[in-house]
Amino acid sequence: xxxxxxxxxxxxxxxxxxxxxxxxxxxxxxxxxxxxxxxxxxxxxxxxxxxxxxxxxxxxxxxxxxxxxxxxxxxxxxxxxxxxxxxxxxxxxxxxxxxxxxxxxxxxxxxxxxxxxxxxxxxxxxxxxxxxxxxxxxxxxxxxxxxxxxxxxxxxxxxxxxxxxxxxxxxxxxxxxxxxxxxxxxxxxxxxxxxxxxxxxxxxxxxxxxxxxxxxxxxxxxxxxxxxxxxxxxxxxxxxxxxxxxxxxxxxxxxxxxxxxxxxxxxxxxxxxxxxxxxxxxxxxxxxxxxxxxxxxxxxxxxxxxxxxxxxxxxxxxxxxxxxxxxxxxxxxxxxx
Ligand code: P6P
Numbered sequence: 001x002x003x004x005x006x007x008x009x010x011x012x013x014x015x016x017x018x019x020x021x022x023x024x025x026x027x028x029x030x031x032x033x034x035x036x037x038x039x040x041x042x043x044x045x046x047x048x049x050x051x052x053x054x055x056x057x058x059x060x061x062x063x064x065x066x067x068x069x070x071x072x073x074x075x076x077x078x079x080x081x082x083x084x085x086x087x088x089x090x091x092x093x094x095x096x097x098x099x100x101x102x103x104x105x106x107x108x109x110x111x112x113x114x115x116x117x118x119x120x121x122x123x124x125x126x127x128x129x130x131x132x133x134x135x136x137x138x139x140x141x142x143x144x145x146x147x148x149x150x151x152x153x154x155x156x157x158x159x160x161x162x163x164x165x166x167x168x169x170x171x172x173x174x175x176x177x178x179x180x181x182x183x184x185x186x187x188x189x190x191x192x193x194x195x196x197x198x199x200x201x202x203x204x205x206x207x208x209x210x211x212x213x214x215x216x217x218x219x220x221x222x223x224x225x226x227x228x229x230x231x232x233x234x235x236x237x238x239x240x241x242x243x244x245x246x247x248x249x250x251x252x253x254x255x256x257x258x259x260x261x262x263x264x265x266x267x268x269x270x271x272x273x274x275x276x277x278x279x280x281x282x283x284x285x286x287x288x289x290x291x292x293x294x295x296x297x298x299x300x301x302x303x304x305x306x307x308x309x310x311x312x313x314x315x316x317x318x319x320x321x322x323x324x325x326x327x328x329x330x331x332x333x334x335x336x337x
Contacts, residue, residue, distance in 0.1 A: 014028070117246060126160060151300065205237040
């Protein structure tokens with residue numbers, strides 16, 4: 001279908017708002033501000049090589065990771081858009097040490113990973129933006145850390161942008177998952193993936209298998225079972241892992257798969273962040289018919305304790321995550337294998 005016959009993201013947002021009697025229009029405007037920042041990030045990301053914005057800034061973020069120039073640019077675009085919107089009260093970003101109060105009168109909390117998988121930038125592999133929106137706990141009270149540390153179940157919206165062979169925005173507000181593809185010539189996102197549902201059966205397995213010996217027993221037992229399946233059918237669960245959570249997640253969302261970033265002996269909490277990586281993707285996968293767990297409970301039920309809290313993350317096709325949980329439950333209850 002030619003793009004000019006498709007529904008635009010703006011038309012989709014307007015229609016969604018018309019269907020919500022309590023809508024004030026503020027939330028839709030907040031989404032539009034994020035989309036504006038995303039378009040700027042798309043522009044720079046697609047020209048990173050030519051514009052020499054590749055490479056490292058020489059500084060490190062609160063995670064101790066080298067900060068890439070595009071990370072900084074992406075963070076600054078999101079902060080600027082959300083600050084100017086006047087609607088976001090407080091922001092939490094992977095690139096900032098602490099949360100930032102930007103509009104005390106604002107009603108929303110916005111958490112984001114401005115550019116996930118940034119190590120892929122220099123090798124022209126996919127990168128992504130992940131965002132999560134909450135309402136403030138009480139707009140008549142001063143903003144506190146409690147406004148930022150809300151469980152994932154309380155999200156108003158969750159989404160990601162994949163800057164790959166095309167730029168896609170996928171998000172949910174609790175009424176299913178919809179995907180939009182950017183048509184750069186007109187600068188609009190068009191509805192290309194309506195009401196996404198992830199296949200119940202997984203086709204792909206995404207994990208850093210090199211760390212296998214460091215994983216908890218339940219993960220190793222699950223991987224042993226996967227090996228047994230591979231022995232019978234090499235195509236049972238094809239390994240696919242590109243080192244960018246958003247890219248691995250998106251492929252598995254569309255084709256069916258399971259993504260695991262477990263804790264290890266050295267880092268029991270794993271590497272990925274609960275608030276602005278695991279929670280938004282967990283809500284999206286649940287809305288698309290899949291599951292998301294930390295191995296002991298649904299990700300969305302976790303009560304966050306700090307902004308940059310890490311969590312083990314296993315999410316994807318329902319049947320496959322349930323197979324993983326079988327081994328996880330055995331370990332929890334110390335049942336014999
Ligand atoms: P590893 C990128 O740095 C990231 O945060 C995710 O996008 C990705 O899934 C993960 O780390 C890859 O981590 O340890 O396999 O390099």
